[in-house]
Amino acid sequence: MKVRVLVSLKPGILDPQGKAVEHGLHGFGFAVEHVRIGRMIDLEVPASGIEEAKAQAQAMCDKLLVNPVMEKAIIEVL
Amino acid sequence: MRVAVPIFPGSNCDHDAMHACCNVMGWDTKPVWHQEKALPEGTDLVFVPGGFSYGDYLRCGAIAALAPIMTDVKRFAAQGGLVLGVCNGFQILCEAGLLPGALLRNESLRFIHKKVHLRTERTNLPFTRAFKPGQVIEVPIAHAEGNFTLDDDGLVELEAQGGVVFRYCGPEGEVAPEFNPNGAENAIAGIVNARGNVLGMMPHPERVVEPAQGGTDGLWLFRSLEG
Numbered sequence: 001m002k003v004r005v006l007v008s009l010k011p012g013i014l015d016p017q018g019k020a021v022e023h024g025l026h027g028f029g030f031a032v033e034h035v036r037i038g039r040m041i042d043l044e045v046p047a048s049g050i051e052e053a054k055a056q057a058q059a060m061c062d063k064l065l066v067n068p069v070m071e072k073a074i075i076e077v078l
Numbered sequence: 079m080r081v082a083v084p085i086f087p088g089s090n091c092d093h094d095a096m097h098a099c100c101n102v103m104g105w106d107t108k109p110v111w112h113q114e115k116a117l118p119e120g121t122d123l124v125f126v127p128g129g130f131s132y133g134d135y136l137r138c139g140a141i142a143a144l145a146p147i148m149t150d151v152k153r154f155a156a157q158g159g160l161v162l163g164v165c166n167g168f169q170i171l172c173e174a175g176l177l178p179g180a181l182l183r184n185e186s187l188r189f190i191h192k193k194v195h196l197r198t199e200r201t202n203l204p205f206t207r208a209f210k211p212g213q214v215i216e217v218p219i220a221h222a223e224g225n226f227t228l229d230d231d232g233l234v235e236l237e238a239q240g241g242v243v244f245r246y247c248g249p250e251g252e253v254a255p256e257f258n259p260n261g262a263e264n265a266i267a268g269i270v271n272a273r274g275n276v277l278g279m280m281p282h283p284e285r286v287v288e289p290a291q292g293g294t295d296g297l298w299l300f301r302s303l304e305g
Binding site for chain 2: 013017064065067069
């Protein structure tokens with residue numbers, strides 16, 4: 001099954017990249033706020049159901065994909 | 079003193095680390111490839127060097143923290159062995175769970191390479207026993223991800239247990255925003271674990287160990303280790 005993990009910085013953690021992009025967008029006249037940049041990881045896991053696939057992806061987040069000091073993840077089964 | 083320097087693909091301060099330990103300090107220093115499963119027999123100090131291990135893929139230090147040699151480094155640390163991580167080495171120790179916190183992108187978004195002043199906050203450690211309390215040293219930094227962060231409770235605990243060893247400061251030891259190069263929480267440049275045997279720091283003491291390098295303030299740390 002295909003699983004998508006969206007990793008983003010936790011609220012309150014400074015995101016200088018997001019700030020720089022926000023500043024760039026302001027330069028084009030967009031009245032945009034709170035730009036945050038994250039990472040998308042697509043996985044194919046050998047699971048037979050949605051819950052199993054999510055559990056496998058969660059275990060991967062806990063072990064490696066996410067640093068809980070600064071990041072959080074959203075797991076979607078595609 | 080017997081030193082092991084783990085080398086990962088992308089390490090680039092390994093020779094600086096070995097030069098300081100071997101040629102300057104005269105210690106028995108061995109490079110250890112990341113695929114090795116065990117540190118050399120009788121290792122006293124593991125010096126995890128700086129660089130861009132595994133191209134900083136995923137997060138700085140995240141992949142290196144999983145390398146085979148790191149299992150033995152963790153065992154070594156758990157038995158009280160001395161571990162020093164500099165720059166990417168600090169990031170690796172955080173990712174390996176040997177130190178709390180994480181190193182974020184510099185607040186300025188830029189790679190910063192310059193000399194900074196550090197105030198010594200702990201002098202009762204094997205790494206700092208030669209320092210005078212509050213001593214200011216001048217050491218270079220060279221990083222893009224050195225902005226130390228930790229959750230609020232963790233930060234309070236770290237400060238309370240004396241986990242902060244070095245803080246960015248001015249020439250007189252004054253801690254102020256203008257002397258914080260990367261936006262690190264509480265101007266933290268280096269921390270130690272609760273047991274006092276694992277030190278991580280972003281600045282490079284191994285790059286200032288002889289006059290030809292433009293400074294010798296890094297020797298305070300190496301002489302401390304000598305006892």
